[in-house]
Amino acid sequence: ETKEGNDREVDLSWNAVDDLTVVCTAAGISRRKISIKPVDDDLLQYKQFIENLPTGILIARNGIIQYANPAFSEFSKYLPDEIPGRDLLSFIDNPDPDEVKEFAGHGLKETSEAVRCEFHFVTKYGNKRLALLFTLPVIHSGEKATLINVVDISERQLLEEKIQLDNERRRGIIVTVAHELRTPLQPILGYLNLLIQDPVGFGIPEETKRILERCLASVDRERQIINQMLELSVLDSGKLHLNHSTFSLVQLVNSVLDSGEYRKKAEIITDIPINLVITGDMDRLFGVIDSLLSNAVNFSESPRKISLFYRSDPRDIFHHISVRDNGTGISESALSSIFEPFQLADAAKLSRRFDRIGLSLSMAKKIMQMHGGDITVESRLHTGSTFTLHLPKSLKEALK
Numbered sequence: 001e002t003k004e005g006n007d008r009e010v011d012l013s014w015n016a017v018d019d020l021t022v023v024c025t026a027a028g029i030s031r032r033k034i035s036i037k038p039v040d041d042d043l044l045q046y047k048q049f050i051e052n053l054p055t056g057i058l059i060a061r062n063g064i065i066q067y068a069n070p071a072f073s074e075f076s077k078y079l080p081d082e083i084p085g086r087d088l089l090s091f092i093d094n095p096d097p098d099e100v101k102e103f104a105g106h107g108l109k110e111t112s113e114a115v116r117c118e119f120h121f122v123t124k125y126g127n128k129r130l131a132l133l134f135t136l137p138v139i140h141s142g143e144k145a146t147l148i149n150v151v152d153i154s155e156r157q158l159l160e161e162k163i164q165l166d167n168e169r170r171r172g173i174i175v176t177v178a179h180e181l182r183t184p185l186q187p188i189l190g191y192l193n194l195l196i197q198d199p200v201g202f203g204i205p206e207e208t209k210r211i212l213e214r215c216l217a218s219v220d221r222e223r224q225i226i227n228q229m230l231e232l233s234v235l236d237s238g239k240l241h242l243n244h245s246t247f248s249l250v251q252l253v254n255s256v257l258d259s260g261e262y263r264k265k266a267e268i269i270t271d272i273p274i275n276l277v278i279t280g281d282m283d284r285l286f287g288v289i290d291s292l293l294s295n296a297v298n299f300s301e302s303p304r305k306i307s308l309f310y311r312s313d314p315r316d317i318f319h320h321i322s323v324r325d326n327g328t329g330i331s332e333s334a335l336s337s338i339f340e341p342f343q344l345a346d347a348a349k350l351s352r353r354f355d356r357i358g359l360s361l362s363m364a365k366k367i368m369q370m371h372g373g374d375i376t377v378e379s380r381l382h383t384g385s386t387f388t389l390h391l392p393k394s395l396k397e398a399l400k
Helices: 030-051 070-076 097-106 154-197 206-237 249-259 282-298 347-354 360-370
Strands: 010-016 022-028 056-061 064-068 115-122 128-140 143-152 244-248 267-271 277-281 305-311 318-324 374-380 384-392
Touching: 056 070, 056 128, 070 143, 097 115, 128 154, 154 206, 206 360, 244 249, 249 267, 249 277, 249 282, 277 282, 277 384, 282 305, 282 318, 282 360, 282 384, 360 374, 360 384
Parallel strands: 267 305
Antiparallel strands: 010 022, 056 064, 056 143, 115 128, 128 143, 244 277, 305 318, 318 384, 374 384
16 A cells, blocks of 8 residues: 555565575556556457357367357257367268368368368258358467467358259250251241242242241241250360360461451451461351351441451460451440350340340350450440350360
């Protein structure tokens, strides 16, 4: 107690100098107590924060759980006092023992770097729940330990499975409908061709013949759409296999230009190295380039100017083949969905004007992805668009 009557906390120590003398030391510790209090308060707040987190938090030492927050208890269905002291690996269900062993050897070592992995956990009642684990070395109670963040992603897995099932059902419906539609088209095409080829024999006037020719063109367009729907379903299913070969890009482009008679429809400028060879499925890449050129011609304003050029360098592992037009362009809001099936940049106008349903770009993207590459677009309204194919230079890169 001080002179003023205040209490002071001190540490007392003493030592005998001789039989009659003792040295006593009094060290005040009140200030130290005051400085420690904020630290204790911070630790208390941190503990409250951990215990109120919605994701599971574990602290383990040598794989044995030292602490589990309430969220992990809820996730695992074990009571809070049933978790400490258990081996973390006893919660994990994984058919690959090597993967579990690797996790134990890296993720649960107190000296390891941060690790991210995915495992199924078995709850107290035998249910399995998928979780994403993040591990990080920490100091717990003065010793090295591992902090494990357990994020429940079971709902995400269920959603992915539902999406996959819905996609499979959609493909099944498309295939069934397409087959059902294609069957009655065959005799219609046959009869129309027969009538048009011999109008005199069937007593068909010239005006009626022109009407029949327009009907034939419409029915044939319907057949092409149905075939595209079937091909898209095959691409979606992953059952289509590519036939890789090595060939000249210039020759492929010239074949596409000649086949579609694109030089008669627009001014075509090509800039491709004459000796350049690429590796891929030539027939599929023919279709992709043909789709891009067809779109470029259809969506360009007169005078139509189309550029087809190649860019890459020796260090780049991709060929970059671009088709640029001077057409209507694509709005920024439509760019994100332009490669989705049945999507058009301006569906209300373009589908009627060009008789399209928006499958070619979706098919082109899937074919490029099957090659290990991709297709991208740069566009601005009223200034045109540039579509670029990114194709791996080697088959080894494509198959990664």
